[in-house]
Amino acid sequence: xxxxxxxxxxxxxxxxxxxxxxxxxxxxxxxxxxxxxxxxxxxxxxxxxxxxxxxxxxxxxxxxxxxxxxxxxxxxxxxxxxxxxxxxxxxxxxxxxxxxxxxxxxxxxxxxxxxxxxxxxxxxxxxxxxxxxxxxxxxxxxxxxxxxxxxxxxxxxxxxxxxxxxxxxxxxxxxxxxxxxxxxxxxxxxxxxxxxxxxxxxxxxxxxxxxxxxxxxxxxxxxxxxxxxxxxxxxxxxxxxxxxxxxxxxxxxxxxxxxxxxxxxxxxxxxxxxxxxxxxxxxxxxxxxxxxxxxxxxxxxxxxxxxxxxxxxxxxxxxxxxxxxxxxxxxxxxxxxxxxxxxxxxxxxxxxxxxxxxxxxxxxxxxxxxxxxxxxxxxxxxxxxxxxxxxxxxxxxxxxxxxxxxxxxxxxxxxxxxxxxxxxxxx
Ligand code: AMP
Ligand code: MG
Numbered sequence: 001x002x003x004x005x006x007x008x009x010x011x012x013x014x015x016x017x018x019x020x021x022x023x024x025x026x027x028x029x030x031x032x033x034x035x036x037x038x039x040x041x042x043x044x045x046x047x048x049x050x051x052x053x054x055x056x057x058x059x060x061x062x063x064x065x066x067x068x069x070x071x072x073x074x075x076x077x078x079x080x081x082x083x084x085x086x087x088x089x090x091x092x093x094x095x096x097x098x099x100x101x102x103x104x105x106x107x108x109x110x111x112x113x114x115x116x117x118x119x120x121x122x123x124x125x126x127x128x129x130x131x132x133x134x135x136x137x138x139x140x141x142x143x144x145x146x147x148x149x150x151x152x153x154x155x156x157x158x159x160x161x162x163x164x165x166x167x168x169x170x171x172x173x174x175x176x177x178x179x180x181x182x183x184x185x186x187x188x189x190x191x192x193x194x195x196x197x198x199x200x201x202x203x204x205x206x207x208x209x210x211x212x213x214x215x216x217x218x219x220x221x222x223x224x225x226x227x228x229x230x231x232x233x234x235x236x237x238x239x240x241x242x243x244x245x246x247x248x249x250x251x252x253x254x255x256x257x258x259x260x261x262x263x264x265x266x267x268x269x270x271x272x273x274x275x276x277x278x279x280x281x282x283x284x285x286x287x288x289x290x291x292x293x294x295x296x297x298x299x300x301x302x303x304x305x306x307x308x309x310x311x312x313x314x315x316x317x318x319x320x321x322x323x324x325x326x327x328x329x330x331x332x333x334x335x336x337x338x339x340x341x342x343x344x345x346x347x348x349x350x351x352x353x354x355x356x357x358x359x360x361x362x363x364x365x366x367x368x369x370x371x372x373x374x375x376x377x378x379x380x381x382x383x384x385x386x387x388x389x390x391x392x393x394x395x396x397x398x399x400x401x402x403x404x405x406x407x408x409x410x411x412x413x414x415x416x417x418x419x420x421x422x423x424x425x426x427x
Contacts, residue, residue, distance in 0.1 A: 018291045022365040033335045038192040044180045047172050049233045050190035051341045056166040061156035066118040070151045073109040073139050074122040077148025086141040125151035169343030173427050191341040197260035198225050199239035201268040221266040221324045250280045257305035257312040267319030269299045293364040296390030297323040320390035326367045350420045352380035358412040360405045369399035
């Protein structure tokens with residue numbers, strides 16, 4: 001049974017919808033969101049960025065044989081002289097894909113290439129650059145350049161047969177595609193993609209291509225949302241701009257909820273506008289209106305829309321362009337990843353020196369937009385991108401990270417360390 005919103009709220013200590021700390025809002029949402037169940041099989045190349053639906057157990061040892069990690073000579077460690085150099089006649093050659101098949105007599109070596117199967121009985125490889133080969137085919141190994149077992153890759157050292165190579169919930173990365181290929185696996189089971197519908201609300205919004213009437217602004221939120229959602233790898237359904245008109249809004253919410261797993265809106269949840277949104281929501285589902293102790297992004301609506309059993313999650317974000325992005329990263333991103341079946345991976349946080357003092361009231365989380373750079377001594381430094389108004393989208397565009405000033409934190413002095421979530425990631 002899915003718990004009701006009141007049941008979830010009762011699990012959150014000191015729940016107050018009118019002054020909700022960010023951490024509590026995140027906990028609430030984590031308890032609220034359902035996970036996709038539908039699984040599909042994909043060719044491994046098509047599975048990049050998708051969420052693994054079942055553990056992948058290795059059907060083979062990788063590598064399947066002990067093999068050489070270097071070009072050089074394979075030998076028995078016990079044949080190495082206790083002191084001084086060792087001289088070993090060369091009994092043959094082993095190449096990658098063309099192994100030395102014979103028996104190696106005691107006291108002999110085999111010329112071997114990287115990746116070639118270790119000849120039976122030999123356990124050590126001396127790299128070629130340490131050796132000299134006499135005209136009569138005897139290799140000279142100086143003292144102290146190898147110990148028994150060196151430069152040999154063991155059977156199964158990468159992946160052992162029967163062990164989970166990848167665990168369900170993992171978002172597949174380039175290395176994982178290669179790993180699946182190394183198991184000889186052509187296909188992989190992943191969860192279906194989430195489908196996310198979104199629209200902007202506001203009579204003052206104009207779409208690109210329309211004339212910008214007096215007092216109007218172009219709708220930018222649908223574009224930032226499009227970008228953020230695309231990066232998460234969900235299927236998108238852009239429902240355009242919807243006017244602040246109860247019938248139009250109700251129709252848009254109904255269509256969105258019927259066609260998607262999650263609905264994201266911007267605007268219409270601030271104090272001045274929430275009233276008519278509330279009336280519509282009361283008819284369409286179960287929705288809470290929160291005031292979150294954060295800046296930017298105080299107002300937000302959260303809940304479920306649509307008939308029981310076929311509900312879509314609703315994330316009603318504030319309208320201000322920076323607030324949309326900050327609330328998306330603070331709440332929606334993790335929620336959509338969880339809904340996709342992914343096991344959350346913590347986002348790396350940098351500790352950086354604040355170049356200037358920052359004013360901050362305890363009792364709310366602030367997300368300031370910053371530019372992180374590395375000083376000559378290697379320390380990370382951060383400076384704020386000018387005016388931080390929640391309507392100033394340039395502050396977000398210029399930034400390469402968000403400075404997170406935590407709930408209990410007060411003013412920051414120049415030179416203090418602060419937490420920064422960088423926007424960049426390697427993989
Ligand atoms: P609201 O939350 O609807 O009261 O909107 C707050 C502020 O954000 C107002 O200045 C709106 O004009 C602006 N805003 C709302 N939606 C958008 C949008 N889609 N694109 C750009 N600005 C917006
Ligand atoms: Mg509005």
